[in-house]
Amino acid sequence: GNSVTQMEGPVTLSEEAFLTINCTYTATGYPSLFWYVQYPGEGLQLLLKATKADDKGSNKGFEATYRKETTSFHLEKGSVQVSDSAVYFCALSDWGYQLIWGAGTKLIIKP
Amino acid sequence: DGGITQSPKYLFRKEGQNVTLSCEQNLNHDAMYWYRQDPGQGLRLIYYSQIVNDFQKGDIAEGYSVSREKKESFPLTVTSAQKNPTAFYLCASSPGQGVNQPQHFGDGTRLSIL
Numbered sequence: 001g002n003s004v005t006q007m008e009g010p011v012t013l014s015e016e017a018f019l020t021i022n023c024t025y026t027a028t029g030y031p032s033l034f035w036y037v038q039y040p041g042e043g044l045q046l047l048l049k050a051t052k053a054d055d056k057g058s059n060k061g062f063e064a065t066y067r068k069e070t071t072s073f074h075l076e077k078g079s080v081q082v083s084d085s086a087v088y089f090c091a092l093s094d095w096g097y098q099l100i101w102g103a104g105t106k107l108i109i110k111p
Numbered sequence: 112d113g114g115i116t117q118s119p120k121y122l123f124r125k126e127g128q129n130v131t132l133s134c135e136q137n138l139n140h141d142a143m144y145w146y147r148q149d150p151g152q153g154l155r156l157i158y159y160s161q162i163v164n165d166f167q168k169g170d171i172a173e174g175y176s177v178s179r180e181k182k183e184s185f186p187l188t189v190t191s192a193q194k195n196p197t198a199f200y201l202c203a204s205s206p207g208q209g210v211n212q213p214q215h216f217g218d219g220t221r222l223s224i225l
Contacts (some may be wrong), residue, residue, distance in 0.1 A: 034213055043117075043201055044154075089153065093212055096162055097142050097205070098169075103153040104125035 002027045006090050007069075007100035013080055014110050021075040021105045023064075023090035031092040033066055033073040035098070038087045047075075047088070092099045113138045113151035117202050117217035123225045126198060132187045132220045134202035140157055141207040145216060147171060148199040157200075160161065161207075189222065197223050 017038065020074040032051045036044040048057030053068035062077045073090060092104040115136045122128045136143065145157040154171030160179040174193025179185055185204075189196045199221050203214040 032212075036216075041219075043115075044203075044214075045216070046213045052129045090189055097159060097207075098144075098156060099214055101154045106151075 002100045004102040009106035012108045015077045019077040019080045031094045034091045035087040039106045082109045115217035119203045122222045125225050130189050136204045136217045142205045144203040145187045146201040217221035
């Protein structure tokens with residue numbers, strides 16, 4: 001069946017460092033891919049999405065490229081801020097109603 | 112503004128008591144979902160509903176019940192049969208079936224045992 005695997009956290013970085021959070025997936029067909037962010041005590045917010053191979057989703061300085069050849073959708077940001085500290089979830093959507101979720105990666109940014 | 116409203120934000124349950132968590136959306140979405148999140152963990156699907164008067168069990172439905180009498184509302188009841196209900200509960204909605212359908216989330220309800 002479909003699945004999503006994220007790198008384990010926590011990931012701890014200094015402010016202005018480069019961020020990569022790895023996400024790989026297993027799916028039949030051509031799923032859409034998403035990154036969500038959850039700030040402490042809050043619900044999830046859609047950060048970015050990509051609907052087909054080679055699409056690049058971007059928002060708030062974050063980017064992720066849908067790589068079908070490596071079945072990956074890694075999240076990147078060139079210079080992180082303390083306010084980026086949160087939990088990040090990778091997810092995929094096929095033709096069903098459900099999203100398939102990764103386990104989440106906690107990001108801690110130190111000043 | 113359109114969105115999903117969950118209430119209450121915090122809820123306490125006594126032993127043997129059923130409690131109901133409210134979820135209302137004004138996004139005109141067909142599908143709605145309930146997730147459970149334990150500390151430091153990912154999301155686990157409890158129930159979901161594709162249309163009014165229809166719903167399906169998710170991965171961890173035991174000890175929970177839902178109803179979908181109106182398109183806007185999808186309440187979740189945590190019954191006394193759920194022996195470990197302490198968790199953060201998230202409600203979500205999406206326009207409908209198919210790819211390219213992100214889910215939109217409420218701010219969650221934190222349930223604790225007294």
